[in-house]
Amino acid sequence: DGGITQSPKYLFRKEGQNVTLSCEQNLNHDAMYWYRQDPGQGLRLIYYSQIVNDFQKGDIAEGYSVSREKKESFPLTVTSAQKNPTAFYLCASTPESRYNEQFFGPGTRLTVL
Amino acid sequence: AQSVAQPEDQVNVAEGNPLTVKCTYSVSGNPYLFWYVQYPNRGLQFLLKYITGDNLVKGSYGFEAEFNKSQTSFHLKKPSALVSASALYFCAVREDSSYKLIFGSGTRLLVRP
Numbered sequence: 001d002g003g004i005t006q007s008p009k010y011l012f013r014k015e016g017q018n019v020t021l022s023c024e025q026n027l028n029h030d031a032m033y034w035y036r037q038d039p040g041q042g043l044r045l046i047y048y049s050q051i052v053n054d055f056q057k058g059d060i061a062e063g064y065s066v067s068r069e070k071k072e073s074f075p076l077t078v079t080s081a082q083k084n085p086t087a088f089y090l091c092a093s094t095p096e097s098r099y100n101e102q103f104f105g106p107g108t109r110l111t112v113l
Numbered sequence: 114a115q116s117v118a119q120p121e122d123q124v125n126v127a128e129g130n131p132l133t134v135k136c137t138y139s140v141s142g143n144p145y146l147f148w149y150v151q152y153p154n155r156g157l158q159f160l161l162k163y164i165t166g167d168n169l170v171k172g173s174y175g176f177e178a179e180f181n182k183s184q185t186s187f188h189l190k191k192p193s194a195l196v197s198a199s200a201l202y203f204c205a206v207r208e209d210s211s212y213k214l215i216f217g218s219g220t221r222l223l224v225r226p
Contacts, residue, residue, distance in 0.1 A: 004156075031212065040122075042203060042216040043157075050212060058213070090156055099164050101147055102214060104156035 003027040004105035006091050011110045013078070013085070021076045021108045023091035029103070030096035032074035036060060037088040037107075046089075049074055050096070078110065086112045115140050117206050119217035126194045127225050134189040134220045136204035143209040146187040148178055151201040151219075160202075163187060174198065194224045 003026040013019045023032065031050045035043040045058030049068040063082025068074055074093075078085045088109050092102040116139045126132045138144055145164055149157040161172025168180045178189045187204060204217040 006156075033214075035216075040218060042218040044216075045213060048212070088154075092157075099145060099162075101159040101162055102157075103159070104149075106156045107154070109154070 004091060004093055004103055006105035006108050008108060009106065011108055013110065013112050015112055016080045018077055018079050019110065021078065021089055021110070023074045023076065023105060024072055025093045026072060027093060027103060028071070029093035030071070031094050032068070033092040033102065034058075034064075034066065034074070034076045035090045035092065037090060043090065046076065085110055115206055115208050115211070115215045117204050117215050117217040119204055119220045121220050123221045123223060125223045125225065128196050129193050132191050132194045132198075132222065132224070134202050134222060136187045136189065136217060137185050138187060138204070138206040139185060140206055140208045145207040145209070146178075146180065147205040147207075147214070148172065148176070148189050149203045149205065151203065157203060160189070196224045196226050198222060199224045
């Protein structure tokens with residue numbers, strides 16, 4: 001899982017609550033990404049950030065928010081507006097180049113009770 | 114629009130036999146192709162990539178993949194399967210003009226002893 005940490009590993013949330021997932025990297029990578037993984041659907045991009053203080057919506061951004069105040073950190077908030085938040089969330093980072101592979105964190109499994 | 118297809122949900126092979134996990138892609142520009150492996154409740158690990166040059170790419174754990182431009186395919190291969198290779202495999206593509214990775218739905222590889 002390289003130099004990317006995600007916390008917590010497991011997270012339980014009640015309906016109507018916001019929750020923030022942590023992602024930190026010590027690889028000095030410029031770009032960071034958040035994906036959602038559901039069974040049989042592969043990975044879907046939620047948000048990505050190529051530089052500090054800038055980020056773009058991915059394919060399924062509704063109900064999620066992010067910030068990129070530091071190069072090392074890219075936290076994801078799952079808001080109460082996300083209707084089906086139970087999933088496995090993966091954070092990734094990559095150096096600034098289209099040729100480079102992404103490095104993934106170990107993931108956070110979010111369950112809404 | 115970019116897309117990736119992994120036509121097999123699961124591939125079963127006996128230990129010691131060769132294995133192939135199929136991947137086809139669709140992009141409008143030059144494709145950058147990647148294979149990742151995922152073990153249960155873990156992040157994705159990078160196996161190999163094709164950017165340019167030799168069509169046969171060698172990667173981690175004895176895996177290789179062949180880029181075929183005319184068939185728009187990038188099948189993952191291993192000459193002799195190990196039980197420890199049983200996992201979920203993802204193919205991904207990035208278009209020349211994009212920083213986004215598009216993932217296939219994944220193929221579960223099961224290697225029988």
